[in-house]
Amino acid sequence: MTVTYGPEHLALQQEHDSRGLAELWQQKLIHGELTPEEQAFIASRDMFFLATVDGEGKPTVSYKGGPVGFVRVLDAVTLAFPGYDGNGMFLSAGNIATTHSVGMLFIDFETPHRLRVQGEAEVVRDGELVASFPGAAYALRVRVTDAFVNCARYIHRYRRVETSRHVPQASGEQPLAEWKRIDWVQPHLPSRDRDPAAAAGELTMEEYGAKTAACDT
Structure with a gap:
């Protein structure tokens, strides 16, 4: 377990009379290995939110989606997912x-339920792991350091309507993203995308906006 409380955490806990709870969660709730139930939950998901920080400590949060089970549990302390x-x-x-x-x-979002996982990750650029994810350009491997279930009371309930059509198929193929057709984007596309984008035809920003308002991008 690596979750620790710094001076500001402790000050807020003291201010809100939650010091005892914070210590309890640290001792009883946070753990360093995924339980069988947590492993099964991760394997049942088709999306998650990923938080990272750069070299200056600036954060970014990204939505990651794929087919059910696209985040693989390699063992109780190791996860992998495609890029x-x-x-x-x-x-x-x-x-x-x-x-x-x-x-x-x-x-x-249906049950509801949520699981938080923190760890140390690496970018895997090639090899068997990358090849095992159809359509992946690279893979990410995560060594789990902390896992804990959070209270789900503030999760809004909804049912997923459908899987995005852009999730790579078993062959790795996926449709061209419409934003790659924007006229001022096309000259800057990677070489692999230029011919497909040109063949699909250019879009102005206004045309792209109209299309994205009507369908999945």
């Missing part, structure tokens, strides 16, 4: 390559 085609900024992956620290939030 799919994105916007080319590599904010999360770049942060992981720099500081390695991650926070992962898994939520079931």
